[in-house]
Amino acid sequence: MARKLLALVSAVPVVVALNNGLALTPQMGWNTWNHFGCGINQDTIVNSAKALISNGLDKLGYEYVLVDDCWQADARDPDTGAPVEDKSKFPDGIKAVADQVHSLGLKFGIYSSAGTYTCGGKFGSLDYEEIDAKTYASWGVDYLKYDNCNNEGRAGTPQISYERYNNMSQALNATGRPILYSMCNWGEDGPWNFAVNIANSWRISGDIYDNFDRYDDRCPCTSMLDCKLAGFHCAMSRIIDFSAPLGQKAGKGHWNDLDMLEVGNGGMTYDEYVTHFSMWALAKSPLILGNDVTDMSDETKQIITNDAIIAVNKDTNGSPAIRVWKKPVSQGGDIQLWSITLVNYQWVFAVLNTSPVNQTVDISLLDVFIDQGSSFGSGTFTLSDLWQKDSSGNWGASVGNAQGTFTVSVNS
Amino acid sequence: MARKLLALVSAVPVVVALNNGLALTPQMGWNTWNHFGCGINQDTIVNSAKALISNGLDKLGYEYVLVDDCWQADARDPDTGAPVEDKSKFPDGIKAVADQVHSLGLKFGIYSSAGTYTCGGKFGSLDYEEIDAKTYASWGVDYLKYDNCNNEGRAGTPQISYERYNNMSQALNATGRPILYSMCNWGEDGPWNFAVNIANSWRISGDIYDNFDRYDDRCPCTSMLDCKLAGFHCAMSRIIDFSAPLGQKAGKGHWNDLDMLEVGNGGMTYDEYVTHFSMWALAKSPLILGNDVTDMSDETKQIITNDAIIAVNKDTNGSPAIRVWKKPVSQGGDIQLWSITLVNYQWVFAVLNTSPVNQTVDISLLDVFIDQGSSFGSGTFTLSDLWQKDSSGNWGASVGNAQGTFTVSVNS
Amino acid sequence: MARKLLALVSAVPVVVALNNGLALTPQMGWNTWNHFGCGINQDTIVNSAKALISNGLDKLGYEYVLVDDCWQADARDPDTGAPVEDKSKFPDGIKAVADQVHSLGLKFGIYSSAGTYTCGGKFGSLDYEEIDAKTYASWGVDYLKYDNCNNEGRAGTPQISYERYNNMSQALNATGRPILYSMCNWGEDGPWNFAVNIANSWRISGDIYDNFDRYDDRCPCTSMLDCKLAGFHCAMSRIIDFSAPLGQKAGKGHWNDLDMLEVGNGGMTYDEYVTHFSMWALAKSPLILGNDVTDMSDETKQIITNDAIIAVNKDTNGSPAIRVWKKPVSQGGDIQLWSITLVNYQWVFAVLNTSPVNQTVDISLLDVFIDQGSSFGSGTFTLSDLWQKDSSGNWGASVGNAQGTFTVSVNS
Amino acid sequence: MARKLLALVSAVPVVVALNNGLALTPQMGWNTWNHFGCGINQDTIVNSAKALISNGLDKLGYEYVLVDDCWQADARDPDTGAPVEDKSKFPDGIKAVADQVHSLGLKFGIYSSAGTYTCGGKFGSLDYEEIDAKTYASWGVDYLKYDNCNNEGRAGTPQISYERYNNMSQALNATGRPILYSMCNWGEDGPWNFAVNIANSWRISGDIYDNFDRYDDRCPCTSMLDCKLAGFHCAMSRIIDFSAPLGQKAGKGHWNDLDMLEVGNGGMTYDEYVTHFSMWALAKSPLILGNDVTDMSDETKQIITNDAIIAVNKDTNGSPAIRVWKKPVSQGGDIQLWSITLVNYQWVFAVLNTSPVNQTVDISLLDVFIDQGSSFGSGTFTLSDLWQKDSSGNWGASVGNAQGTFTVSVNS
Structure with a gap:
């Protein structure tokens, strides 16, 4: 485990974003999944948004509040086909939550899958791209994490995967609302090759788990260049290893996503989390917090607020x-x-x-x-x-x- | 060879199947192939069905009686194109056999291939999916094992394989009769990725043979993640190895099939068969007996009737x-x-x-x-x-x- | 180098071909390429056919006389598009040569490529399958070796390769003349999987060269299961190694072709040629002589006339x-x-x-x-x-x- | 590092080009990229062309003057869709530069990408092949280097890549002007297999960098036969290694391109550059200078003017x-x-x-x-x-x- 990180000059780099468009530097924010999984409701979201403010995290760049899987009702609207939220979790509706997040000066994001179902078994967006994008835009959504479960075999060449993910990209663009498009196809068919012009970021591997270097068969590939089963339960240092050849493909507006952070979730030591946070920053990965930001230790807070490290991630040079x-x-x-x-x-x-x-x-x-x-x-x-x-x-x-x-x- | 299997609490787990649909836990039953091969007739089926009852195997969950390859006549009905049984083996017809199996309180299954011919050289179902599914339903078939021989090159990407196997899935659904759909494409193009919503189980490898760990070139791949020749003659412990990364993809109603059991066929020791049965149960593989159930040793019977092991397989948690x-x-x-x-x-x-x-x-x-x-x-x-x-x-x-x-x- | 080959019973097996159709046992014959390359003319063919007779090779099963590449004129018939022979090499025309071969009681074969050009740069048959097959049939052709050069990118999945090779298979069948179809796509996309019902044999590797085990980069793959550059200059024992997992896919009427024999061409010792001939026979490869049969040493003749070895190749059990x-x-x-x-x-x-x-x-x-x-x-x-x-x-x-x-x- | 190169006869081989068509021996010339990158203008081109003459390099065969990326304006002509040059760099227009190059007795080449954008972010030619080829021809272009950036997922099988690159090949042919077509798809999908009849050369790997053997993760593959991320920053001796199995696929008019030369750019020793130049010549790679030819050391000039080595490259035997x-x-x-x-x-x-x-x-x-x-x-x-x-x-x-x-x- 490593934790030495050295800058060769003393001044903290100045961060400037120059261009139009989104994700000129890797997006930052917080997501429900790593800590809460499916156990979410509108209070989870709003309370976490408020905690970002009260802890000063917004000022460091953590601006997106992201609802991951399990916000959906059991079925789409039977008349219109539009996506519907689970009213037991979101009695006021997703739009009301988005409005609250916006009123705090933050941005709001949501989740779906480029499949018939999401990974959590909810309705997916495959072949519903247009109505879903429109609905998200009408709700005030600023960010879409778009997963890969239940893709019904629409994979196997860059061309096939491109078509499936481009359908949503075009639908989002057609709404007229700027919506950051975060692809999550686990590196299948090489999104670093095919998705540079259709997405703001793409996951490069199976899901992270909160461990420094433990290996098991659920993350079976030794490289992501031609991996046929990305899996999940990928230890943190394995994802760093996977990312090494891929840095060359990232840049302003299109980033390698090493998956959401585990800092503060308890499976690693302080030094290990320092390595985790540092390497994500250097790899120009999105920095999406995955812990409970309403209940953080001082150590956790110290790590995720190191503005020198964040500045490396936000540096406008762009190359990982x-x-x-x-x-x-x-x-x-x-x-x-x-x-x-x-x-x-x-x-x-x-x-x-x-x-x-x-x-x-x-x-x-x-x-x-x-x-x-x-x-x-x-x-x-x-x-x-x-x-x-x-x-x-x-x-x-x-x-x-x-x-x-x-x-x-x-x-x- | 291993044979220690330990549960960490003393009570045998209660098994409950909650949902509608089929194969909520991995299917159990008996199949003709491993012991009888093509040497079958209607007596083989009926006698084996009776033996399941007389040995109390039905009460443990072994409910499907499955006719594998070689039940077919030399050709389809020249007028209707419908599948026809070999009258020399099934003088009363498949339907009569199914009726007898049903009258015993068991379910009845049949076999075909998603190719122009079956592996045994009989007519296959490729491009005859609709009439075949209808005919099977009219016979009272409850289960289809659907093989991969003679597929005429319709493979090579998940998309191509999905289309071929989905054709039969849709045809079975269209009959209105619940028919368990057991894909057998030997792991080609990753059915654990593409077939989760179209099949109840999928084979992950080439055919098992009745041996603990002997290797020869007929099972040439060291992993099934991108194997281009699944082959056959795969020793039991190699299939266990193949299954390790794939467990994550199985769950209620969609299982990894490690192939039919060899317990009782004579190629392994008692301890080896204990391992075989145990690991199949833990991997949540279908448990399909492959021995002659009309003539079993006490050891064989003891192994396949271990209800603690079967309970692991039937546990409703679902994950292998x-x-x-x-x-x-x-x-x-x-x-x-x-x-x-x-x-x-x-x-x-x-x-x-x-x-x-x-x-x-x-x-x-x-x-x-x-x-x-x-x-x-x-x-x-x-x-x-x-x-x-x-x-x-x-x-x-x-x-x-x-x-x-x-x-x-x-x-x- | 090995040379021990032992049969476990003393009687030479009786060889019986039972079914209709061609290549019920692997085809045997002689081909121009390994010895003469492009340096052929009608005398080369006729003299070699006569030598098969005079040496008694026909009685052992060597029945096909095969003209490989370079028999073609510079261009097709400008009016009809039909293939035309090189009149400087075949002044009497291919048909006349075929007639002579037939009059000797032998069968006649020819060569083309499933590409825009042959490997030797002559016109190929891609998109000319129908007229070429008809013309071959009108010439009395009994056998087509069909190569893979200049395929214009029509490869990469079994489906793509199947379509290209099936076009000629259908065209040959449509002629009504039985023509043995010998695919030569060097194992690309796995013909042992996709071509079992469209061809009588398929090459499994790049071209053999007359050497026991010397390796160079022109035959770069270590297995043919997913080789992206079959190449050529493959030493004999490497092809044996390549064939090991593929034997399971061959049988009556559809064989793995390990390439033409080098026995008698001078690059191996007597013992090495014995191994070469023996292993080709055991692998149920076509036995196509590649030496100059008009000028053979006693050793060469002894090897290729070992009727006990030939009987293994011709045994009706079929499995390699x-x-x-x-x-x-x-x-x-x-x-x-x-x-x-x-x-x-x-x-x-x-x-x-x-x-x-x-x-x-x-x-x-x-x-x-x-x-x-x-x-x-x-x-x-x-x-x-x-x-x-x-x-x-x-x-x-x-x-x-x-x-x-x-x-x-x-x-x- | 090696530098011994020995010819087995004393006379320098005579070089004769016999056939019609282009690149009968590998093309030679000079390209802007390795030394100047995007920092080019019309003076860079013309001065370098003059330097080729004044140094006598034209007489040795260096005849093509090639403008690489970054010659383009920010956008195509909004009315016609035709490509437009950056007037700040080329105030007189590309055509005027081409005319000057022609007046010196040299040939002129240009660059684009088979994608929506070039690697430098300028407009690409994907789906603009016809108008781009016509415009190039009208400018007097003799050579097109055609890159692979931003290909929007149109890759993954030889067939898909062939179609994309053949579109430009056909468009160039349709102009009636002989334009050497230099594919640069970094070996993706095996251009040595699919492109032999549509291009005069194809790059086999990611970009070279000016170093003998240093490895980093930006050039991650160990072979190009099935590399899914060619990358860049490939040390010189690695590209030699990549080329070893591919020589068999090159010949008159269709060459393996090992990338532009780094001789004279400062990252290697004299002996290392001798190896570089020698091996490029033996591999029958195009010899495209990448240094500043207006400012060369004696050592650099000595290496690139070794006419015995150049004669090997130009030998009409053709095979690498x-x-x-x-x-x-x-x-x-x-x-x-x-x-x-x-x-x-x-x-x-x-x-x-x-x-x-x-x-x-x-x-x-x-x-x-x-x-x-x-x-x-x-x-x-x-x-x-x-x-x-x-x-x-x-x-x-x-x-x-x-x-x-x-x-x-x-x-x-």
Whole structure:
């Protein structure tokens, strides 16, 4: 387990979003699923939205409040075919909840599946794209997470998957309302290849679970490049591994989604959650909180409010971090070096340790500057640790200069 | 070879099927193929049906009497195109046999292939789905096993395979008669992904053969996730291995089919058959007997009538067992831990030994409770062995308490 | 290199072809390509046909005289679109050559490609199937080898490949003339799955070259199950390896084609050619001579006229040999055991040595009788060596009895 | 790193192009991308064209001057839909630049993508093939590099990719102007299989970067035969490895493109660039310079003007070099032997060392003559080193005779 994350200059990067359109930097927010699953109602949503405000999370960028699966009634409106909410959970209706979220200055999102049913067994949107998009827009929806369960075999080539997901993309665009489109087809048929112009983000793997590196057969593939069963129960560090070749495909408005965060849900240590949050930020993944934001420990709050790390995620350079190398360790696991170039002459690198023991490792500037070349590699740089605070209480305390090859210690 | 199977509470789980529809728990019954192959006639069927009753197997859930391949005449009815039975084997007709089976309180099933010919070279149902389904319904058929031979290249993507198998699914539904639909496309193109809403079960691999772990090239793939030649002659423990990542895709009304049972056919030892029966039950595979039920040894009968094991298969929780880990053994083969959560606060785990020597292995409750977490892992549980009888002669004798890490011995 | 091949009974099996249709046993004959390439003319064909007769090869079953690529003119008939022969090579026309071959009591075959051009750059038959088939039939053609070059991307799923090859199959059938259809798509998209009802044989790999086991990158796949570049220059023992899982898919009228024989072309030793000929026979591959039959050494002639080996190939049981095991050898390469069941209570097994040193290996009857089971494995059998002659000069001299486990020596 | 390249006869091969059509030998020229990226304008093009002349590069065959991405305006002509150039970079228009290039006796090429956008985000040609091809022809374009970015999921089988790329091929042909068609789909779906009759060359991998053998995750596949993410940042020696099985698919008018040259861009040593240039020539890759030809070092100029190496590339035999063997080295990396047959009784072989240490290796003539056989392997041959000059200053100094097995030293 790794937790050293160092910025090579002391100033926290300035974050500027320049273009029109959505998700110019990866979306941030909160989603019901990881903590509440199907056990949601309108109070869950509104209370969590209020907690985002009261904890100051909105000011850091967490702006989307997302209702995941199980908001639906048992069936569509029998007359119009329109989607209907479960009135026992949402007695005032989804629109009223969206209005409340909007009145708090936040944005509101919803969930469906590009299948006959959702993963939770509710009605899906396959072949109902137009009426569903229109209804969502009429409710004031700003964001759609669009899942892959029950797709009735409409997969197997990029072309087949593109057509299914583009149907909803076109339907959302046709509403005239800007709705962030978050594809969740678990990397099937390579959305990083086919979906760059139809979605704002796409999941790259099966669902995360709240664990650093435990493997079981429910997440069976060793790479997502041609995985035929993405599964679920994918440990956090496996998803980092899956993401390594895919960073090249992400950019402004179209991101690799490493899945919602587990920070604060209890399955990992503090150091492990620091790694989790840091690597999601460097991979330019959407940062969607998955814990109960109405009831957080100080540690959890500290991690998700590290504005130096969030700034890396929001940096306008757009390109995710590159994995420079991954070296196996004799005790099992590996050490990895990741590096990312920010605007404003700043770079961030991370050393990741997935072995069961502490590691001390030599890092070469020539490696950190893999895309800048030898002239950078021979320079001198100010080194800051984004997980230490300086005397003013700001994240990113200076820890000296870096030159040539320097040594980093990483806990197990 | 493994044979330790332990339940963590003493009471045998209560089995309740709640919903409408078929196969709410995996179907159980008897099929002609593994023992009789093409050497069948109407007496084979009726005598076996009677033997199910006389041996009390019906009361345990074995309710389907299934005629596999070779019941067909050489050709369809030249005028109507309807399927016709081989009159030399079925002089009274299939309908009369079905009537007799029904009169015994059992259900009746039949076989065809989604191809131009069946695997045995008889006429297949490809492009004859409607007339075949209607005819089956008119005969009183309750179950169709639908094979994959001679599919004329209609495969290669989930979409292509879905269309071919959905044609029969729709045709069966259109008859108005509830007919359990048992797909047998050997895992091609991933039926666990594409067939969840069109079939009650799907085979995941090539045909089983009556052997614990012998490998030959006729079952060439090492995983079913993208296997291009499922083949046949797949040893029992290989099919267990194939099933490990697929359990997540099964549930009420749609099951992974690990193929028909070989218990009692003579190619494995008692311990090996115990493993076979146990793992099929934990994987929530249909339990379709494949031996000669008119002539069974006491050992065979004992295995297939273990109602504690059958209760695991019939538990309404629905989710198959999870393989928690698989550890290679220096002598070859491996040790595996499987765990399944039942309703009513009960769990079953199995330790599987595919190495050539006896193994003693430490089992951690934290592993058994992979989905319940650390609070369960630190508890104390009553441990029962589902293959030992208690003083009342019931399967599942208590063998003490389990706490933390405990030791299990598993025969080779 | 291996060369021990033993039959377990002394009598040479009787060969009977029972059904109508073609290739009830694998076709036998001679083809121009391996020795002459494009350097052919009508004399090459007629002289070779005569040599088949004068050497008595016709009586052993070598009945097809096959013209491979390069018989075509530069272009089709500009008016009719019909295929035209190269008049400089075939001044009397293909029909005249076919007539001569027929007058010798032999059958005549020709070549084309399911592409815009043949592999040799001549016009192909893609989208000209009907006129080509009709023309071949009018010439008296009995056999078509149908290649895969220049297929213009019509590949990638079994369905796409099926359609392309079925077009010619239907066209040949429509002529009313029985024409053996020999597909040569190098195993692409799995013809053993999709082509069983449309072709009499299908090539399983890239082209053979006249070498026992030398590897280079032109034959890059290690298995044909999902090979995306079959290539060519595949050493003989690699093709044997490729064939191991595919035997299960072959049978009467539809065979795996391991490519034409290289026996007599000079790139292998006597022992290696014995292995080549033996394994092709056991794999139920077509036996198509590829040497210059007008100029053969005694050794070459001896190999290709071993009627005990040919009888294995022609045995009416139909199923190819099974590879029972393949064991790596520390010096590199492996030892393999293959076994085949004949009609008339006879079995043949082969021990193949691809390692660089001589090997002595224990063979268990339980392995030889993998499909007969333990009762056979404990019996006593008469053992004959199909490459030794008895006192009457017949192949298959008795070499004693076999029981339990016995020892076989195999040269490198 | 390797740099020994030896020709087996002393005379530099005569190069003759015989047929009509384009790219009878692999195209040669210069392209803007590797050095200038998007930072181009009309002066960049014209000055570089002049530099080709002043350095005598045109006389060696470098005839195409190629404008890569970023020549386009922000949008097509709103009225006609025709492509429009960026007037700030090309104030006189593309046609004027093409005219200037033609007036220098050189040929002119341009770039687009078979997608909705180019890789640089400009308008692409997908579904605009006809008007784009017509416009290019009207501008006097002689060459089109056609990329794969933003293909909107139109990929996944050879058939799908063929259709997309054939659309432009047909459009170019329909203009009546001979335009060399250089496909750049990064090897997706196997253009070496599907594109032989629709393109003059096809890229086989993700983009090269200026480095001998450094690996990172942006070039994730280990083979191109079924790579689902070609990526970019592929080190030079990895592309050589990718090309090994593909040489068999190239020939006159249809070549494997190993990507543009990096010689002179600074990321490799002299010896490494010698290897780069040599292996590109032997692989019959197009030789497209990627450095700044207006500002070259003597070393760079020496490498790209080695006419003995260029003659290998231009040899009319057409077939790329074959990798005879690749042997791992204990220190990491490997030694490889490549061999190519030229016309006029000449052969060239190369020994490639990718290990970190110097290597001394025995080379057997039997290996060099893999396709000529044992009679050649036992002969005596004059040996010349194509990277040494003779007393007249010509590349290819004689270095003695070769017989049987001889020893070669290769630097690290």
